[in-house]
Amino acid sequence: MSAVPELVVYGTGSVGGYLGGRLHGLTAVRFIVRERMLRTLRERGMTLTDLHGFQRVIDGPALDLRTGAADAIAPLVLVTVKSGDTPQAARELADVLPADALVISFQNGLHNAELLRAALPGRTVLAGMVPFNVLQREPGAFHQGSSGELMVEDHPALQRYLPLFAAAGLPIEPRRDMAAVQRAKLLFNLNNAINALSGLPLRDELARRGWRRCLALAQGEALAIFARLGLPVAKLTPLPPRWLPLLLKLPDALFARVASRMLAIDPLARSSTWEDLQAGRRTEVDALHGAVVGLAGRVGQRAPVNQRIIELVREAEARPVVWTSERLLQELSSAANKPA
Ligand SMILES: NC(=O)C1=CN([C@@H]2O[C@H](COP(=O)(O)OP(=O)(O)OC[C@H]3O[C@@H](n4cnc5c(N)ncnc54)[C@H](OP(=O)(O)O)[C@@H]3O)[C@@H](O)[C@H]2O)C=CC1
Numbered sequence: 001m002s003a004v005p006e007l008v009v010y011g012t013g014s015v016g017g018y019l020g021g022r023l024h025g026l027t028a029v030r031f032i033v034r035e036r037m038l039r040t041l042r043e044r045g046m047t048l049t050d051l052h053g054f055q056r057v058i059d060g061p062a063l064d065l066r067t068g069a070a071d072a073i074a075p076l077v078l079v080t081v082k083s084g085d086t087p088q089a090a091r092e093l094a095d096v097l098p099a100d101a102l103v104i105s106f107q108n109g110l111h112n113a114e115l116l117r118a119a120l121p122g123r124t125v126l127a128g129m130v131p132f133n134v135l136q137r138e139p140g141a142f143h144q145g146s147s148g149e150l151m152v153e154d155h156p157a158l159q160r161y162l163p164l165f166a167a168a169g170l171p172i173e174p175r176r177d178m179a180a181v182q183r184a185k186l187l188f189n190l191n192n193a194i195n196a197l198s199g200l201p202l203r204d205e206l207a208r209r210g211w212r213r214c215l216a217l218a219q220g221e222a223l224a225i226f227a228r229l230g231l232p233v234a235k236l237t238p239l240p241p242r243w244l245p246l247l248l249k250l251p252d253a254l255f256a257r258v259a260s261r262m263l264a265i266d267p268l269a270r271s272s273t274w275e276d277l278q279a280g281r282r283t284e285v286d287a288l289h290g291a292v293v294g295l296a297g298r299v300g301q302r303a304p305v306n307q308r309i310i311e312l313v314r315e316a317e318a319r320p321v322v323w324t325s326e327r328l329l330q331e332l333s334s335a336a337n338k339p340a
């Protein structure tokens with residue numbers, strides 16, 4: 001295995017394992033892993049599948065696996081840790097990354113790339129966006145459960161990697177409006193917690209109006225705050241983002257017809273927040289709903305629905321709980337209507 005790989009995946013879980021696994025073989029990929037994943041991948045190798053029938057198995061010995069940040073040296077580093085681990089990843093990378101390294105944050109939330117940029121002066125740090133779902137179905141088995149193209153902030157340093165990602169079946173769309181893209185993705189990620197609290201696969205949850213009405217409340221609040229602050233939201237769906245809450249509130253049969261793309265999800269796919277709760281990990285709720293609450297605070301406003309969702313997920317982190325859509329909707333509606 002090469003002494004200095006072409007590409008480092010920093011944080012090998014669902015997204016890192018899947019992206020790195022698809023790139024493996026086309027370029028020299030090194031995976032920075034934690035102990036548990038090291039054992040899993042050494043023993044079982046890596047299995048990659050997608051909803052369109054793609055399948056690949058990489059044997060353990062063929063994987064370049066490292067546990068220490070000291071080995072995270074490559075011209076291209078993909079950061080794929082959860083948001084709560086970004087400060088540590090940034091500190092660790094700051095010690096080892098060469099000055100000409102390109103770092104792409106393929107994380108959700110609005111602030112991970114910013115945080116990495118501040119900690120990695122001189123290096124090029126770009127925000128990326130993964131539109132599709134990846135679930136670790138079994139240890140070391142990463143499944144892409146929905147579709148979409150990766151997006152990355154447009155930059156000259158990105159150009160040389162575009163053919164590589166395209167050859168791996170992961171085409172990247174370079175974007176000049178990445179902050180607006182991240183806000184659009186955040187609107188979808190406001191469903192992560194609702195999906196986790198529902199205990200249902202994403203497709204079943206989104207097929208039911210009760211859950212969609214909960215999401216519509218959270219999205220409506222976020223959209224109002226973006227508008228108030230004059231922050232644009234990219235149009236990633238056929239309908240403009242401001243119409244999303246209305247779309248979500250349609251009756252099930254109509255929604256299934258009008259928004260069939262939103263339901264084109266593998267029947268087993270679940271949000272990454274659901275995965276966190278299952279694994280007993282701290283979720284990214286602060287980086288997702290917390291971003292909405294933070295922006296509201298900047299203009300002296302509240303975001304009571306998103307704030308209440310944070311509290312409910314915190315409770316679920318401490319003690320597993322399954323909600324019904326009726327109860328959650330009641331809970332969020334009463335948060336929305338409570339006087340300040
Ligand atoms: N899963 C999905 O469908 C999608 C996820 N995303 C976003 O991608 C990002 C990654 O999510 P996801 O892949 O689901 O998360 P996972 O928790 O599955 O993977 C993150 C991995 O990084 C490891 N890790 C954390 N810190 C370090 C470190 N310092 N050194 C080495 N390894 C480390 C974690 O280990 P450990 O578990 O031991 O803590 C974990 O295995 C998140 O921001 C998420 O919101 C975006 C789109 C889709």
Ligand SMILES: CC(C)(CO)C(=O)C(=O)O
Nearest residue numbers: 131132133188270271272
């Ligand atoms: C793709 C999506 C919106 C849902 O799986 C996601 O980003 C996540 O689970 O974190």
